[in-house]
Amino acid sequence: MTQSIETKKPRPQGAAKSVPAKAGAEAAAPKTIAPAGSRFSSRDVTGAIKFGIHCTMVVTERIISAIMAGYRKLFVVDVKVRGGFYKEEGLKAYQKHDYEAAVKNLEQSVEEEEEEDVEVLYHLGMAHAYLEEYETAVDILKKAEKIEPDDADTVAEIADCLIRLERYAEAVEYCEKAVQLTPDAASNHYLLGTAYEKTGKLEEATRTYKKCIEMDPRDPVYYHALGFAYESAGKHNDAIGCFKKAMELEKKR
Numbered sequence: 680m681t682q683s684i685e686t687k688k689p690r691p692q693g694a695a696k697s698v699p700a701k702a703g704a705e706a707a708a709p710k711t712i713a714p715a716g717s718r719f720s721s722r723d724v725t726g727a728i729k730f731g732i733h734c735t736m737v738v739t740e741r742i743i744s745a746i747m748a749g750y751r752k753l754f755v756v757d758v759k760v761r762g763g764f765y766k767e768e769g770l771k772a773y774q775k776h777d778y779e780a781a782v783k784n785l786e787q788s789v790e791e792e793e794e795e796d797v798e799v800l801y802h803l804g805m806a807h808a809y810l811e812e813y814e815t816a817v818d819i820l821k822k823a824e825k826i827e828p829d830d831a832d833t834v835a836e837i838a839d840c841l842i843r844l845e846r847y848a849e850a851v852e853y854c855e856k857a858v859q860l861t862p863d864a865a866s867n868h869y870l871l872g873t874a875y876e877k878t879g880k881l882e883e884a885t886r887t888y889k890k891c892i893e894m895d896p897r898d899p900v901y902y903h904a905l906g907f908a909y910e911s912a913g914k915h916n917d918a919i920g921c922f923k924k925a926m927e928l929e930k931k932r
Contacts, residue, residue, distance in 0.1 A: 765791060766799050773802050781806040797826040801833055813840040831860035831867070838870050847877040865894040865901070872904060881912045899928040 769784030785803040788796070804819035817840045823833050838853035854871035861867055872887035888905035895901065906921030 763788075766796065769799070769806075770802060773806055776809075778806040778809045782810070795822065795826060797823050797830075800826070801830075801836075804833075805836060808836065808840055813844050816840050817844070829860060831857055831864070834860060835864075835867050835870065838867075838874070842870065842873055842877070845877075847874055850874040851878060863894070865891045865898070868894065869901060869904065872908070876904075876908055876911065881908055884908045885912065897928060899925040899932075902928065 765784045765788035769781050769788055772778070772780035772784060782803065785799050785806065788799050789803065792799075800819055800823035804816045804823060807813075807819060808816035817837055820833055820837045820840070824830070824837065827833065834853055835857040838850050838857055841847075841850035841853060851871070851874040854867065854874045857864075857867040858871050868887050868891045872884045872891065875881075875887060876884035885905060885908045888901055888908055891898075891901040892905065902921045902925035906918045906925065909915070909918035909921060
């Protein structure tokens with residue numbers, strides 16, 4: 680009987696040697712060991728976080744400052760653009776005799792603009808005058824006068840509003856100034872004559888109305904005015920003559 684001999688098989692090169700599993704705590708998974716130099720204390724981590732937050736806040740603050748600076752520049756430009764827009768719309772409304780719309784837009788233009796615009800102020804005052812808001816008109820027109828004190832139109836319109844407000848003594852001052860600025864304007868002489876008449880200066884009034892007739896003999900308004908001045912002075916025959924002349928001129932129109 681031949682004895683069987685067990686042949687031992689060689690282990691392949693590189694194969695891991697089988698090790699029996701250990702019981703209990705020794706059977707736990709192998710520990711992972713951190714590389715050298717990678718360990719930080721809790722204090723180091725906290726400091727790094729604080730430094731990161733500080734850097735973030737500084738950068739954020741600078742970004743916000745840059746954004747606000749740009750916004751302010753855009754806002755200033757936008758205000759100027761809006762001021763010009765309201766001015767344009769207000770003047771368009773004024774030309775169309777839509778004085779309420781003119782007041783609304785021109786007032787908005789005044790609020791938007793940093794500097795007072797004499798053109799806006801003049802037309803805003805005139806719009807109030809056409810709406811028979813004479814007190815407001817005078818206040819606004821006087822602001823325009825401060826910017827351009829020798830503007831005859833502004834001075835004359837103030838005088839006209841003052842007469843309508845029955846502030847005759849003040850009106851005389853503005854009427855005289857208007858005549859000095861534009862001595863060839865019959866309408867300004869007419870305003871002055873009216874102010875003289877209302878303050879009881881009948882001689883000055885008749886003299887001024889005659890000046891109006893010399894400058895524009897075809898306007899019946901001046902003959903009517905002179906006739907009433909004569910009537911107030913007790914010169915009835917002269918008054919009748921003026922009224923007849925006014926009626927003749929009105930028929931020719």
